[in-house]
Structures are given as structure tokens and as C-alpha cells.
Amino acid sequence: FAQDDLFYIRFMPTVDICFSPELLPLYDLKGKVAVVVDILRATSSIVTALANGVTHVFPVAELAECAALGQEHGCLTAAERDGRAAEGFDLGNSPFGYLDGVLPVRGRAVAISTTNGTLALRRSLSADAVVVGAFLNLQAVVDFAQVQQKDVVVVCAGWKGKFCLEDTVFGGALAERLADTFDVASSDATLAALHLWQQAKADLHAYLLQSSHVRRLNSLEANKDFEFCLRLDEYPATLPIWQADRL
Numbered sequence: 001f002a003q004d005d006l007f008y009i010r011f012m013p014t015v016d017i018c019f020s021p022e023l024l025p026l027y028d029l030k031g032k033v034a035v036v037v038d039i040l041r042a043t044s045s046i047v048t049a050l051a052n053g054v055t056h057v058f059p060v061a062e063l064a065e066c067a068a069l070g071q072e073h074g075c076l077t078a079a080e081r082d083g084r085a086a087e088g089f090d091l092g093n094s095p096f097g098y099l100d101g102v103l104p105v106r107g108r109a110v111a112i113s114t115t116n117g118t119l120a121l122r123r124s125l126s127a128d129a130v131v132v133g134a135f136l137n138l139q140a141v142v143d144f145a146q147v148q149q150k151d152v153v154v155v156c157a158g159w160k161g162k163f164c165l166e167d168t169v170f171g172g173a174l175a176e177r178l179a180d181t182f183d184v185a186s187s188d189a190t191l192a193a194l195h196l197w198q199q200a201k202a203d204l205h206a207y208l209l210q211s212s213h214v215r216r217l218n219s220l221e222a223n224k225d226f227e228f229c230l231r232l233d234e235y236p237a238t239l240p241i242w243q244a245d246r247l
């Protein structure tokens with residue numbers, strides 16, 4: 001870098017990656033944009049729901065709260081635990097729940113509770129802005145970050161506190177698209193995510209077949225969900241943003 005470039009980089013907003021909600025206490029989200037990501041499948045399903053006529057989404061951590069919201073607001077309920085649809089709710093956690101027309105969803109609100117994704121979202125609420133990211137709406141997240149010009153932290157939902165490949169690879173894809181106007185080089189986590197994305201992007205599907213979550217979903221016969229969740233920019237103008245108590 002030339003001296004002028006270094007001066008410029010120092011004042012660029014940064015992109016950082018939090019690999020698991022368990023690491024969130026190490027990140028100060030105040031003044032920043034949190035991009036919560038659970039590629040498989042919570043944030044992909046939320047983006048799909050809102051892109052297909054759902055009016056808003058209430059993401060909650062607990063199943064009981066999800067059921068209560070359904071009663072209180074007369075909204076649909078969607079819930080998953082350990083990759084399976086939880087019993088007693090209208091929908092599970094498949095994006096196809098909002099596409100297949102099994103239930104009419106247009107014009108309805110949905111309360112959603114999932115094992116990791118909605119929990120990560122609830123834990124990120126101290127950020128200035130909380131948005132939901134997925135490969136499906138990657139460009140919408142990029143456009144929002146460019147307008148905000150604040151530091152971005154990608155909060156990976158992971159799996160029960162552990163690192164997940166697909167969420168981190170998304171962080172790399174986002175960092176790559178922001179690299180011209182954001183500092184993506186001062187966090188080792190972001191550098192690692194960028195390296196993974198470089199490995200993955202030529203064939204994201206083949207690359208992520210190795211991941212533990214894909215193996216888990218395949219054993220639950222949810223492989224068509226996996227393929228759908230990897231579609232880049234399927235909904236480039238859909239950006240779920242947290243407002244008061246909903247997306």
C-alpha cells in the first residue's frame with residue numbers, strides 16, 4: 001500500500017466476523033450494523049418468507065413464545081428444533097414452506113423459532129441496525145452496508161455454539177463485495193472467511209457438501225432446501241431489518 005492508501009484504509013468502516021453467538025460478548029455491536037446469518041436455514045427461510053408476501057416476521061428464541069405470539073397476533077407459527085419441524089406449529093424451517101403454497105402465506109405475519117438462527121438474532125439486538133443475511137439476498141445486504149457506512153459485524157448462527165462453514169463462507173462473500181469501500185483486512189476472522197469464500201465460490205454446492213450441517217440436513221431429506229439456500233441473489237431487494245419487535 002502507498003502511504004495515502006493506508007491513511008484512507010484507517011478511516012474506512014470495517015467488516016468483522018463473529019463465528020458463533022457464544023463469541024458475541026467479545027464484540028461491541030453498539031454503533032455497528034449486525035448482519036445475522038444462518039444460511040441453513042433460518043435466515044434463508046426468513047428472506048424467502050418476506051420476499052413472498054409475508055408481511056413481517058417475529059423471530060423468537062423459545063417455542064412457547066412462538067406459540068404465544070401465534071395466539072396473540074393471529075399469525076402463522078414456524079418452528080424447528082434439531083433440524084426437524086417442531087410439533088404443533090404451522091410450518092417448519094424450510095424455505096419451501098413459503099413457496100409451495102401448502103399454506104397461504106401472502107399477507108400473513110409469521111412467528112419463527114429455530115435452534116440457532118433466531119437465537120443469534122435476539123442476541124444481536126444491541127447493534128445500531130440488525131439485518132438478516134443469506135446468499136439469497138446478498139446484494140441487498142451489500143447495498144444496505146454501503147449506504148450505512150458503519151462497521152459491519154457478521155454474526156454467524158453456527159450450530160449450538162459451534163463454528164459452521166456455510167455461515168462463515170457467507171461472511172467471506174459479503175466481505176469480497178464490500179472490499180472496495182470497507183476495510184476487510186484488519187480482522188483475522190474476515191481474512192479467514194475471505195480465504196474460505198475463495199475456495200468455495202467456483203462451486204459452492206460441491207464445497208459445502210462437506211459441511212456437517214449439510215450432512216445433517218441430507219439425513220433429514222432436506223437436500224432440496226440446501227440447493228435453494230445457495231442461490232446467489234435470488235432476492236436482491238429483500239432486506240429484513242429489525243424494527244421494535246419484528247423484521
Ligand code: 3SL
Pocket residue numbers: 038040041042043080082083084093114115116117118157
Ligand atoms: O438452527 C437453526 O436456526 C436452523 O436454521 C437449523 S435447520 O437448518 O433448520 O436444521
